[in-house]
Amino acid sequence: MAYCQRLGGSVSSYGRTVKHNTVVGGVPQSAHQFLLGADVLYDEPVSLALAQDTGMRLGLKVVRESDHDHLQPLAWSPG
Numbered sequence: 001m002a003y004c005q006r007l008g009g010s011v012s013s014y015g016r017t018v019k020h021n022t023v024v025g026g027v028p029q030s031a032h033q034f035l036l037g038a039d040v041l042y043d044e045p046v047s048l049a050l051a052q053d054t055g056m057r058l059g060l061k062v063v064r065e066s067d068h069d070h071l072q073p074l075a076w077s078p079g
Contacts, residue, residue: 003058003071007046012068013039029078037072039065 004010016024016032031037048064055062055071063070 003054003060004040006054007040007051008043009040009046009069010043011038012041031072031076031078036076037070039068039070041068 013024013032014037015035016026016030018033021030021033026032046069048062051062051064051069056074059074060071061074061076063072
């Protein structure tokens with residue numbers, strides 16, 4: 001929530017079942033399946049550098065995907 005408040009974003013995807021993760025093309029052992037991953041859409045464009053800097057300050061890894069950013073804990077290690 002702090003990330004979204006700072007950058008004007010909304011969570012578009014959060015927790016997923018294994019089946020739903022597979023249907024949407026998520027990676028095996030996705031952080032979404034453990035309620036540790038979130039996809040974010042922004043009200044206005046946000047540069048990748050700003051997104052990653054903000055994420056890092058909050059302990060989050062930010063991965064820019066085609067139409068959204070994926071967030072997960074910096075220390076996330078599946079398995």
